[in-house]
Amino acid sequence: MRFIHCSDIHLGKTYRSVFAEKQRYEDFFQMLSGIVADAVDKQVDFMLIGGDLFHVGQILPKTFARTIETLQPLKDAGIPCIAIEGNHDWVHRRDNVSWMEALSQLGYICLLRPQRTEEGGYHFAPFDVEEGCGGHLQIGDLNIYGVGYIGAQAGNHVERICKAVETQNNLLLFHVGVWTYSPVEIGNMKPEEAHPLAETFSYVALGHGHKPYVVETPAGNGYAYNPGSPERVNFGEQKYDKGYYLVEVEDGGFTPAFIPTDPRPMHVEKVDLDGTTNAAEALQRVVEQVTALLADNEDSRQPLLELKLTGRVKFHPFELGRERLQAALADFANPLHLEVKNQLSLHTKSASADDEKKSLSEIEEDVLHELISADSHYQGQEDELCKLALRLRDAVQQGVNDGDELLALLEGDR
Template identity: 65%
Template structure:
């Protein structure tokens, strides 16, 4: 029989911009996008839905996020369409002695969370899914065997052979939260295409996640076997360049698998460079900003409030500190009313000299110098100033973005081994 299913991933429910005045509206975007996928699954009468990890934006979600997720999954449950999922790196919680929200959803029957067991020799054992306990490593639907493996980090390539050794069935799908180098835009959690190739001999369809850019990989003979739908919404700035959507797949009993990439419609996002080269004063800079921004926004037809990242560039004749965040925000709001705005200030101050112009340090360079001087004043950090400055700025950036949970910040600190860890 032909089995039809939807493959989506990296939903990131719970994502928002905290303390930015748009928390509720941005928070709702990700639920709206997933709601559309669920509605399509029901309309298409698919046999199941696959979620390739990162259903949630953080492992420690708010109770209201859990409640709204149940509301979204309830129509699938009523339609008898299993939602089969694995955990991504965002779904994990740091304290593994506690039950995760994904496990709770599985135990309640709203999704089927697949997680294999490990053997004493370090291999894998994919036990059949037990609906009573909400646990197991594989599940069979319509004659198709779906195996699940969540995020296992940078050593994923070393596990491919062990995964294949554990597979004894035919008509197989592997739901795996991993990226493929040269295709995935993320920096960690990827494997090389050659390392992934053995999976093509064990699985007819490799359902990937992790990277937010859609792509597919093929065998040397040209058969597509690995599919990453990317994230259906724009999670981070820069993703506006990617197609956004999910796969609708037909898996026949014999013959090739067919797939259709069905697009979603995320809130408009714009990342734009504003060239302020040679601006004499703040008023001139703001005037040029308004003109350039207006031109960039003219091509956006979506009526929803835009997510905006502005990158200020150029050498100016006033101190870049004069373009503070509040002043820039007010100037931008005279052109449009963005739902959220982030500013990257890469301006440099230029001063006239006797024999021409001298370029002084940029705002970012001044900031790093000040932090390094403060850190270096402590004997325990001498020689590690650069490392500590990077950590401080990473924490600062997470907080300013407004989407960092306590566990995200704790994860950064736990990943840094130093005298204060």
Template identity: 70%
Template sequence: MYFVHVSDIHLGKTYRNSLGEVERYADFFTCLSGIVNEAVDEKIDAVIIGGDLFHVGQILPKTFAKTIETLQPLKDAGIPCIAIEGNHDWIHRRDSISWMEALSQMGYIKLLRPTRTEDGGYRFDPFDEETGMGGHIEIGGVNIYGLGYIGAQAGSHVERICEAVTTENNLLLFHVGIWKYSPVEIGNMKLEEAYPLAEKFGYVALGHGHKPYVIETPEGKPFAFNPGSPERVNFGEEKYDKGYYFVTFENGEFHPAFRKTSPRPMFVEAIDLSGAENVEQALDMFREQVVAKVDSSGDERQPLLELKLVGRVGFHPFELGRERLKAVLEELVDPLHVEIKNHLSLVSSAEEGDGVKKSLEEIEKEVLRDLIKTGSDYQGREDELIRLSIALKNAVQKGDVDGDELLALLDTEGH
């Protein structure tokens, strides 16, 4: 049996209100389409998705339609696509069918989800083609079990998961990270909590963390594999290998091989403007460092940039406006999307006497505090309202939230 193990595809991800919004949106579908086409060309037996097929649970109708178009070649070729839900796939309003459930009922994926017994145990019912639901499916002699995302206490569920499985040649699809290897801060388990899975499953197909890694037993046998995301989803992933596993099952053994994909170029760089006495001098230093640090030659796609401006300068940091910097970047590297973090410190005239210097963040907080204090109803709540204001600003600037998410932030932070 041959199958592809991919995870954390994040269809629907883009930079809203950005000039590169449409092209970035297409990146994730292009990446999945490439994997699907390879699977069809090589006539493999199955594609398994370890969660986070979508970037958000409440996707746009156009995202659903594009997903169907992308998965259609698998359906036409009779190659089953086995999937579980990741934390990004969940919808929190359970009064209607989810997009993942809809895909399963329409035959584009086979969504695996266990049921729970009265005593808190797990039951992996056989997958029902008519309802599009079930927890277990057998393909090519491999028994595939799906669990999805179960949250921060995942490690405590391992014993009950193993008790529910009585077959051989088992594979577990599990959307969970391992603390030792994954930078994800929620939904992880400890390494020692994962070891018992190796006694029941020959291959544990992980998802959740966007960096690829392999888990071995204390004896050194690999048993759990996390492919990471095949496209770069967030800044901070620029140095990770990106790809998926092509797995061969033969004579009761799983043999995975990591295949690299070709994600869009991404750069996260610090630009040091220390000593610049005016804006023009700072721009010259900015140009010089960008040319030296951002080199996407050899790739025709426009890069994604996150630049952090650091250093002490002799002019007000606000004078170095984002639009002016973006205009310079368009001339030099023509990025698809850029995020600029201004962490410059102002060298004040009082600095020589008392060592005072103010960062842009400090100045921003002072301005907000003065504005908030002018309203008598808000006095005494300055700190919490400053935090809320900055959280909203950061969310909007990042361009990665919609109206509902902003309202949720207001509701969370506002209390």
């Protein structure tokens, strides 16, 4: 027997921009389509999805339709697709059927979800194909159980999960992270809390964290496997391997092989702009650094790019907006999506002992001069514009509120 174990597909994820929305939306469906094609080509016995099939619980109808289209080859080939709900799949209002439940009722997935007893224990009812629900199904002599996302207290549930299982040759599908392995900060349990699972389940198919990892027993035997997400979902994942597991089962032993995928290129670059005097100079530094970053890039697809701008500059940081940076990078980098983390700070004049002796009007003039100087467009005109602004201020303070009179001050200064 052999099967595919993937997780965290995040169908429906995109960027809300005219440049990226359609292409990025397609990335995740194309990735799942490739995994499905591999499952059909290798004639696996079943396919596992360890949660977060969707990016949000309330998906668009077109996303549901595309999901059915993408999973159709599995159904046509008679390959069961067994799934659990991740934290992204959750529908908090339980008065409606969720999209995951709808897929299960239509026969495109087998959604495993355990029942809870009055005492707080677990009950894994046999999967009902007609109803599309249950917590346990059997394929060959392998017993497959499923537990979706149960939050930060998952480690406290391990004993009750194991106690509810009375079969042999068991596999658990579980949307949870394990500390020290998982890159996410919530929904994890400690390794010592996870280890008892190895006594009941020969293979624990994890999901949740987007980085692949293997959890080992204290004796060094792998028992829990997280394939991560096959596509890069968030910035920061450019450093992770991306793929899924093809698992061979023989004589009760599980041998997973990690199959790499080919996600869209993603880059995160920190650009130090400390000391730059105007936006044009800073923009040139950004262009030079991104050019060097992409010099060896052989992927023809538009990359996802995040820029972290740091340093103290002598112009207003807001002058380096996303649109201006996107335009400057369009000709050579042409990012599908540009994320900007603007951590620039304005270089201000340090206070001196003489400043303490200045009058309020002198301090106001200094502050105004510095604010005008911060805009690259006004550099070299600071004195002239500062005097004009002060004349307007003085006129208003003297009771001049007629628009024409105030306008005359501006006209007379031209």
